[in-house]
Amino acid sequence: MRLFALAALTLLLLPCTAQATDLALTNATVYTQPDRPPLHDATILIHDTRIVAVGPTKSTKLPTTARIIDCTGLTITAGFWNSHVHFLPPQLLHADHQPPAVLNAQLQTMFTRWGFTTVFDVASPLSNTSNIRSQIEAGKLLGPHVLTVGDPFWVKTPVYVQRYLAEYNITMPEAHSIPEAVARVDRQIQDGADGIKIFAGSIEADHVELMPLDLARAIVAEAHRHNKLVFSHPSTIKGVELSLDAGVDILAHVTTDEAGESGTTWPPELVARMKAAHMSLVPTLTLFDVELQKGKASPEVTQQVIALAVSQLYAYASAGGQILFGTDIGYIDHYDTAEEFQLMSRAGMTFPQVLASLTTNPAQRFGYASRSGRITPGFDADLVILKSDPATDVTALSHVAYTIRNGQIIFNSQSPATQNSSQQPQ
Ligand SMILES: [Zn+2]
Incomplete structure (x- = not known):
C-alpha cells in the first residue's frame, strides 16, 4: 500500500519536474517542411527532447512555466x-x-x-x-x-x-x-x-x-x-x-x-x-x-x-x-x-x-525520416532559428540566431561564447 502511494506521488510530481524543460518559440515564421508554405505568427512547443505542438500563437496553449523565446521577425526550420x-x-x-x-x-x-x-x-x-x-x-x-x-x-x-x-x-x-x-x-x-x-x-x-x-x-x-x-x-x-x-x-x-x-x-x-x-x-x-x-x-x-x-x-x-x-x-x-x-x-x-x-x-x-527533417509533433526538437526569411534570400540560411538540438539550445548568437551557450533552458 505504501509502495502504491509512493508510486502515485511520483506520478503526481512528474509534471512539475517536466515543466522545467518546456520551451516555447512564439510569433515565428515556421517552415514545417520544404514543400509547404510557411506558417506565420506560429508557436512551437517543445517538451524535453521532442516537439509537442506547432500552431498559431494565439491558439497554442503553453504550460505556465514554459521558457518562452519571442521569435517575432525570426524564421524557424528543422535542424x-x-x-x-x-x-x-x-x-x-x-x-x-x-x-x-x-x-x-x-x-x-x-x-x-x-x-x-x-x-x-x-x-x-x-x-x-x-x-x-x-x-x-x-x-x-x-x-x-x-x-x-x-x-x-x-x-x-x-x-x-x-x-x-x-x-x-x-x-x-x-x-x-x-x-x-x-x-x-x-x-x-x-x-x-x-x-x-x-x-x-x-x-x-x-x-x-x-x-x-x-x-x-x-x-x-x-x-x-x-x-x-x-x-x-x-x-x-x-x-x-x-x-x-x-x-x-x-x-x-x-x-x-x-x-x-x-x-x-x-x-x-x-x-x-x-x-x-x-x-x-x-x-x-x-x-x-x-x-x-x-x-x-x-x-x-x-x-x-x-x-x-x-x-x-x-x-x-x-x-x-x-x-x-x-x-x-x-x-x-x-x-x-x-x-x-x-x-x-x-x-x-x-x-x-x-x-x-x-x-x-x-x-x-539516412533512415531518420520518422523523427527528423520536419517540424511536427513527436519529432526530435532539432531546430534552427534564422534571423530572416530565406525564401527571399537563400543566404539567410547562414544567418543563425539559435540552434536547438533535442530541445537544448546549443548555439545562441546573442551569447556566442561556449560557456554562455551551454546554459540549459530554464
Ligand atoms: Zn571530404
Whole structure:
C-alpha cells in the first residue's frame, strides 16, 4: 500500500519536474517542411527532447512555466544536416587529451553556429570521432548528432592527406586486398561506424588512382550486408562510373578533375544511370573555390571550375536526383555556408530544394525520416532559428540566431561564447 502511494506521488510530481524543460518559440515564421508554405505568427512547443505542438500563437496553449523565446521577425526550420564533414582540424584531434572548452569552441565554430544539428563525418579516425560523439551524447560537450564512416578505404592515400597525416602524427590504412578490406568493414561497423567511404578515385601527385572494381564491389557489398550506406569520392567521371558499377549509394562530390585536365559536365546518360541507381549527391561546391584559391589558380580558371561544378549539380538536381547539403568542412576551414547556398541557387535549385537538401533529403536517405527533417509533433526538437526569411534570400540560411538540438539550445548568437551557450533552458 505504501509502495502504491509512493508510486502515485511520483506520478503526481512528474509534471512539475517536466515543466522545467518546456520551451516555447512564439510569433515565428515556421517552415514545417520544404514543400509547404510557411506558417506565420506560429508557436512551437517543445517538451524535453521532442516537439509537442506547432500552431498559431494565439491558439497554442503553453504550460505556465514554459521558457518562452519571442521569435517575432525570426524564421524557424528543422535542424540542418551537413552530409559531408570531417573531424580533422587539430582542435578536434586527440580528443581524449583536449580540454572541453577547446572542443566546444571548435564544434560551435564549425557546426552549431551554422545551424547543423546532425553531421555525417565522411572520413576521420574512427576512435577520435567516436570519442567526441560520446562526449556530446553524455552532455559533456555541446554539439550536433554525429554520424561517421570512420577511416576511409583507399588503395593509395591521396597526396593531400599524406601531408596532413604526417603533420599530425595520425595513421589511416590503405586497402590492398579484398579479405583485409572486408574484415575492416566488419570491424569498423562493429566499432560504431554508421557508413563506409571509398575513394573510387584517389588524387595523387600526377594522376587519379582508381580503386580496382572487384575491391570496390566487395567493400560495398559487405557494408550493404550490414545495412550501411556507402559514400564514394569519385574525383573523375571514371570514378563516378566505377562507383555506379560497385553499387555506391552517395557521391561525396561533383567531379572537376580529369587526370589533371579540367573535367566536363555530366552527360545525360551518366545522370540517368545515377538517377536509376538512386544515387545521392553531395555537391561541396565551395570546396573547389577554396582549393583553387589555395593553389593560387587565376580568377578565370577558378570561375571556370566553379561553373563546371555548378553545371554538374544543375544536371543532377534538374533530373530529379537527390541532393544532400554538404561542404567538406573540417577538410576546408571555410565554415561560412553562404557561398554554398549561393552556388546551389546558381545551379537552379529553389529555396524549397535547398531546404530539402538540408533537412528531409538526408533524414530520408539516412533512415531518420520518422523523427527528423520536419517540424511536427513527436519529432526530435532539432531546430534552427534564422534571423530572416530565406525564401527571399537563400543566404539567410547562414544567418543563425539559435540552434536547438533535442530541445537544448546549443548555439545562441546573442551569447556566442561556449560557456554562455551551454546554459540549459530554464
Ligand atoms: Zn571530404
